[in-house]
Amino acid sequence: MRSLFVLEKREEKVVENIVFMAIFVHYLSILLITTVFSVVSFLLHRANRLRRLRLPPGNLGLPFLGETLQLISAYKTENPEPFVDKRVKRYGSIFTTHIFGEPTVFSADPETNRFILQNEGKLFECSYPGSISNLLGKHSLLLMKGNLHKRMHALTMSFANSSIIKDQLLVDIDRLIRLNLDSWPDRVFLMEEAKKITFELTVKQLLSFDPGEWSENLRKQYVLVIEGFFTIPLPLFSTTYRRAIKARRKVAEELSKIVSERREGYERGERKSDMLGALIGEWDEQFSNEEIVDFLVALLVAGYETTSTIMTLAVKFLTQTPLALAQLKEEHEEIRVKKSKSEALEWSDYKSMTFTQCVINETLRVANIISGVFRRTMTDVNIKGYTIPKDWKVFASFRAVHLDHDHFKDARTFNPWRWQNIPGTSCSGNFYTPFGGGPRLCPGYELARVEISIFLHHLATQFSWVPAEEDKLVFFPTTRTQKRYPINVQRRY
Numbered sequence: 001m002r003s004l005f006v007l008e009k010r011e012e013k014v015v016e017n018i019v020f021m022a023i024f025v026h027y028l029s030i031l032l033i034t035t036v037f038s039v040v041s042f043l044l045h046r047a048n049r050l051r052r053l054r055l056p057p058g059n060l061g062l063p064f065l066g067e068t069l070q071l072i073s074a075y076k077t078e079n080p081e082p083f084v085d086k087r088v089k090r091y092g093s094i095f096t097t098h099i100f101g102e103p104t105v106f107s108a109d110p111e112t113n114r115f116i117l118q119n120e121g122k123l124f125e126c127s128y129p130g131s132i133s134n135l136l137g138k139h140s141l142l143l144m145k146g147n148l149h150k151r152m153h154a155l156t157m158s159f160a161n162s163s164i165i166k167d168q169l170l171v172d173i174d175r176l177i178r179l180n181l182d183s184w185p186d187r188v189f190l191m192e193e194a195k196k197i198t199f200e201l202t203v204k205q206l207l208s209f210d211p212g213e214w215s216e217n218l219r220k221q222y223v224l225v226i227e228g229f230f231t232i233p234l235p236l237f238s239t240t241y242r243r244a245i246k247a248r249r250k251v252a253e254e255l256s257k258i259v260s261e262r263r264e265g266y267e268r269g270e271r272k273s274d275m276l277g278a279l280i281g282e283w284d285e286q287f288s289n290e291e292i293v294d295f296l297v298a299l300l301v302a303g304y305e306t307t308s309t310i311m312t313l314a315v316k317f318l319t320q321t322p323l324a325l326a327q328l329k330e331e332h333e334e335i336r337v338k339k340s341k342s343e344a345l346e347w348s349d350y351k352s353m354t355f356t357q358c359v360i361n362e363t364l365r366v367a368n369i370i371s372g373v374f375r376r377t378m379t380d381v382n383i384k385g386y387t388i389p390k391d392w393k394v395f396a397s398f399r400a401v402h403l404d405h406d407h408f409k410d411a412r413t414f415n416p417w418r419w420q421n422i423p424g425t426s427c428s429g430n431f432y433t434p435f436g437g438g439p440r441l442c443p444g445y446e447l448a449r450v451e452i453s454i455f456l457h458h459l460a461t462q463f464s465w466v467p468a469e470e471d472k473l474v475f476f477p478t479t480r481t482q483k484r485y486p487i488n489v490q491r492r493y
Contacts (some may be wrong), residue, residue: 002345043129051209058096066098075476104393108400110431116396131233138292146428156443165348165379174344189484194308202303206275221247255293306369307448317414331355336461358419364369364434368399407431465489
């Protein structure tokens with residue numbers, strides 16, 4: 001009897017388990033059906049909404065993720081162009097996608113890009129991922145809007161125009177570049193050395209500090225800040241972003257000390273003709289320390305990251321194009337032969353570097369350090385027969401235009417001679433926007449050209465070099481070489 005009772009209990013348990021599994025499968029089926037129905041409904045609703053709004057054609061990809069993974073995957077290779085090429089071929093030069101968490105209208109059309117740039121503050125306003133906004137600070141030039149942006153943009157340009165470079169900055173640019181190159185061993189990571197140079201030059205321009213332990217420690221913190229630009233802006237989930245926030249705090253603390261010291265000096269009658277001096281005492285409104293620090297943080301990033309990358313890639317492209325390298329060396333030897341070994345370059349020397357400017361133009365066009373700009377619509381915008389709704393993201397792609405064979409012959413080949421005044425090789429400025437345009441045109445574009453030119457001069461006249469190992473370009477999260485472009489160098493004298 002006891003055995004029979006145990007058996008009956010076991011049978012009851014089995015039946016209970018079967019019933020439970022049946023109920024579980026039933027509800028799981030309902031959940032799956034509901035989920036599928038919801039996703040299908042979402043996709044159909046979204047498609048109908050897109051047609052109703054007359055948005056540019058395109059594909060928003062998966063819910064929530066969109067096409068972000070495809071874009072990142074493409075830009076982590078040496079050839080990200082197929083991401084845009086496939087969509088332009090299918091949808092046209094203006095298409096709709098979904099990247100970095102938002103539906104976005106992507107423009108590979110030069111006329112549309114100019115329209116976006118010129119209507120800054122009217123139809124469009126700047127909009128960047130939260131990670132960049134948080135790390136730069138709410139008072140950075142990149143995020144300023146309206147009249148304050150116009151005034152601060154003008155101030156920045158006043159410290160980087162041709163006359164200021166000629167009369168005040170050129171001597172320091174020449175001296176600091178020489179100082180850095182004099183310390184080179186037989187093997188260097190060129191991208192790392194270029195970043196040291198541009199950071200030191202920017203610190204000198206903004207704060208009047210010569211290179212030293214303080215500036216190098218600050219630069220190391222900047223490296224960590226920049227690494228956090230294209231991460232999830234949630235410290236709990238991203239160690240890179242958490243490290244960047246910590247580094248940004250250290251940078252702000254160091255800059256705050258300098259600002260406070262300079263304020264005290266200003267009250268004692270001490271004056272310095274640099275950017276910080278203008279912000280503290282020569283500007284017609286009083287800025288807080290926090291506002292000044294945010295402003296300086298963004299300018300240091302701008303002067304440090306982009307210019308150093310152009311320096312490195314110009315050398316890389318020249319090394320891969322021996323005829324161009326030979327012509328560049330010839331141009332700089334003609335300048336150097338007229339001077340003593342230690343004699344500094346003058347403004348007339350810079351202005352005579354005509355082929356060097358062709359090399360810089362072509363490096364900017366091929367490398368596209370600034371791939372494009374994000375903007376957000378301030379109202380419904382009608383363009384090219386489409387309507388972009390208010391509060392939508394748009395991306396004006398400079399890279400897509402610069403590498404379009406319809407605008408540049410053999411567009412994906414490095415050819416500095418295309419910038420010379422030879423029939424059939426000249427390039428229209430309407431398609432060339434490496435420094436952006438409109439009210440947010442990069443205020444330091446002329447200064448960047450001078451720094452790159454002087455660097456190439458001293459490199460070409462003092463050294464011969466060969467790549468130490470093969471290195472590849474990648475374009476995400478920023479344009480760079482995978483191995484920091486190591487080269488073996490030999491001094492020529």
